[in-house]
Amino acid sequence: MTEALPVFPYHPDPPSTGSIAPSATACVCCGRVRGYIYKGPVHAVADLSDLLYPWCIADGSAAQRYEAHFTGELIGDEVSLEVVLSVDARTPGFSAWQDPQWFFHCGDGAAFLGPVGATDLAAFPDAIEVLRSEALAWGWAADKVENHLGALDKDSQPTAYLFRCRTCSTHLAYADFT
Ligand SMILES: [Zn+2]
Ligand SMILES: [Zn+2]
Numbered sequence: 478m479t480e481a482l483p484v485f486p487y488h489p490d491p492p493s494t495g496s497i498a499p500s501a502t503a504c505v506c507c508g509r510v511r512g513y514i515y516k517g518p519v520h521a522v523a524d525l526s527d528l529l530y531p532w533c534i535a536d537g538s539a540a541q542r543y544e545a546h547f548t549g550e551l552i553g554d555e556v557s558l559e560v561v562l563s564v565d566a567r568t569p570g571f572s573a574w575q576d577p578q579w580f581f582h583c584g585d586g587a588a589f590l591g592p593v594g595a596t597d598l599a600a601f602p603d604a605i606e607v608l609r610s611e612a613l614a615w616g617w618a619a620d621k622v623e624n625h626l627g628a629l630d631k632d633s634q635p636t637a638y639l640f641r642c643r644t645c646s647t648h649l650a651y652a653d654f655t
Contacts, residue, residue: 483535504530521545540566549577583644604648
């Protein structure tokens with residue numbers, strides 16, 4: 478028995494990003510089985526990995542009961558505490574090679590579109606430019622930066638993580654690897 482997933486304004490399609498998957502597991506927060514489980518990272522007072530379902534993230538009950546946070550480090554614009562909590566406490570996070578980061582732009586949280594590689598990024602020149610600036614800021618030479626951008630892979634490192642600003646629609650991305 479599966480039903481429509483809750484709407485996550487900052488993570489529009491979590492099944493496509495691997496953060497939510499079909500499962501018959503009961504949610505540890507409410508004990509119900511509704512056909513999906515959250516697969517992403519959880520920072521909380523208990524180990525809740527693969528034990529929460531999306532509805533208890535969306536309505537804030539998991540955050541309230543377990544002091545749970547899901548989305549990792551926030552980068553970019555300063556935003557209100559209310560926005561921070563909407564993202565960090567009521568949005569499914571995603572798994573990355575390092576601790577995940579979440580973009581803020583135009584005073585709001587950006588929407589996470591998923592992990593991407595060089596092929597996927599070809600359609601998002603604005604995101605490639607952000608990734609290029611990021612790698613140049615690491616002090617890398619231009620040819621090393623271009624090799625890095627060409628080596629980005631959705632499934633193996635280095636991987637880029639693609640976001641879209643909910644206000645100006647600019648695409649943003651960062652990359653990580655171990
Ligand atoms: Zn629950
Ligand atoms: Zn923006």
